[in-house]
Every structure is written in structure tokens, then in C-alpha cells.
Amino acid sequence: MGSLRGIEIASTGSYVPETVVANEDLAALGCDSNWIVQRTGILERRRAAPEQATSDLALAAARKCLERANLAPSEVDLILVATITPDQASPSTACHLQRQLGCIAPAMDLNAACAGFMYGLVTGSQFVATGAARNVLVVGAEVMSRTINPQDVKTYPLFGDGAGAVLLRPTQDSSKGLLSYTLGAEGCGGQMLCIPSGGSRLPLTAQSIAEGAHFLHMEGRAVFKWAVRVVADSTRDCLAHSQVAVKDLDMMILHQANTRIIDAAVSDFNIDPDKVYVNLDRFGNTSAASIPLALDEVMSAGRIGPGSKLLLCGFGSGLAWGTAVMQL
Secondary structure: OEEEEOEEEEEEEEEOOOEEEEHHHHHHHOOOHHHHHHHHOOOEEEEOOOOOOHHHHHHHHHHHHHHHHOOOHHHOOEEEEEOOOOOOOOOOHHHHHHHHHOOOOOEEEEOOHHHHHHHHHHHHHHHHHOOOOOOEEEEEEEEHHHOOOOOOOOOHHHEOEEEEEEEEEEOOOOOOEEEEEEEEEOHHHHHHEEOOOOOOOOOOOHHHHHOOOOOOEEOHHHHHHHHHHHHHHHHHHHHHHHOOOHHHOOEEEEOOOOHHHHHHHHOOOOOOHHHEOOOHHHHOEOHHHHHHHHHHHHHHOOOOOOOOEEEEEEEEOOOEEEEEEEEO
């Protein structure tokens, strides 16, 4: 457990592709719309255009974020991009974003899958807290539609494409920042949610592609049980460490993986359902983009603002998680 105060979110931004894919549009692939809704709560998701890569989505979200902060790209000190769908193996998607924005700043990717934004938020906050950077751009961006197998009717409907961004900067107000946070990983469960092929362990070959090893593989039931446990446990830890009561939270934003996971994870906390934000019915699981995308929506709608207390939690492949209580 840790805390990082004197840090604020100066602005947010998000972007989703124009193409909407409803559950009914997947019927030709053998996907059952009723099953998707009952098991996940997803009604539709967004798909990137063929010419769009992850950095393109990240760029659109980042530009909105910087415009709202009235900050020139030249003033950005550090760029962090959380993604498991990089434009290419090398260079990093963050470097592509840096070039496209016109920044003169260090840039790097973080690969923690659906927990990626939380890892990026904590990492960026550390740079701000130590004085190593004053304006840190943290982006979660994914083109998950390129990683899923159209023949896997249980996994293919779950994921969507999108991006979200936040700008972190120092503030003299010590009540703002990460009142508590925890990051963790259980690598022993890594094979429950993974893309087997495409790395140095199993390079892409005609055979691996024919076997579908370049697509995302998931043991849904096992991941579900793990996610419910880790969300509940890490939430209790962060609330206790920050000495913030559930009733004092203004919003809880969990990784948008599955409504059943969200409902099960928060069932013991007796929190007002209106304070548990859900948008996966419209966007599906956007991995590292889900939390910043949701955060931008609630802030843009005026549902939270300066002084609001949030519970943020990301969890997924690794198996990795990150949870924090934050005051805006």
C-alpha cells in the first residue's frame, strides 16, 4: 500500500471509433445476442477502421485532453501509454504518439493489460510526486478487435476499441491525489488470459496462425472468480489505508469487463448503484482504455469534480491488478 498526494488530474479526454457493432451484427458469426447480454451486459462495441492503429486512437484522446487543459504539446514532460495492442513490436506506441503530438518528451509503453491504466496512473504520479515531471500524459488505448478470434463465440463479442487520456500535474493542495493505492500481480495465473503466439517464446509462424495462437485465449470461469476476489480484497485494503468510508465515495469506476463481475465485486460494500459507473454496455471491454474512457465520461458530464473521491480498479491479464482511492 502507498499514497501519493499533491497530484491532480488537470484534464481528461477520450475517443472511440465511429463504427458501432451491435450484438445483432454478430449473429452471422454464431454469437447469441441474448447470451451476450445475460452473461456480460454488453449491447454494442466500437471497431477501429482498417487504417486506424492504437496510436491513432491515443492521439485523438490525447489532443482532447491537452486542449481542455489549454496545454501545448511542448509542455508535456512525459508520455505513458498503457496498451497490449501496440502499433508494432518496436518502437513503442508512446513514441508514435509523441511524434504525432509534436512533443519533446520521454515516452514509453506499459503492458499490464486491463490493469495497464492503473499502472500508468501510479507510475505517472510517482514522476510528478518526485518533481521529475510537471505535466504527465497517461493514455490507455487499445484496438482489441485485432486480437480476438471471430470463431470464438464466447470471447469475440466481449471486446471493443477505444482510448482515454488524463493529464497529471502537481498541486499545492495536499488533499488531492492518490490517497491510497496498491498494485499487484499473480503471474502463476498468466495462462488463464493470454495471447500465446507472437513473442520470443512462440514466434508467429504459419502453423501458429493456423492454430489461432495469435488470438486472445481466456479461461472465462477461472478469470471471473479471480477478478471478483481481487477487486473486493484490494478495494477493502485501499479504503482501509485511506480511511475513506464507502459512503464517502462519489464514484466507483472498475475496469469494464463484465457487469456480473462488477456486481459481484461490489455486492459486499453496500454502495449506491448510481455511484458504480458502467459504460461497457456501449463499449464492451476496452482493456487498458476502459477506466480513462469512463473517467472522461463522468467528468465531462459533471458527475464528479474537484474534491470528489473515487475508487478506481483495473484487473486482467498477467494476472495483474491496480486499485486506488483518489481525490480530485
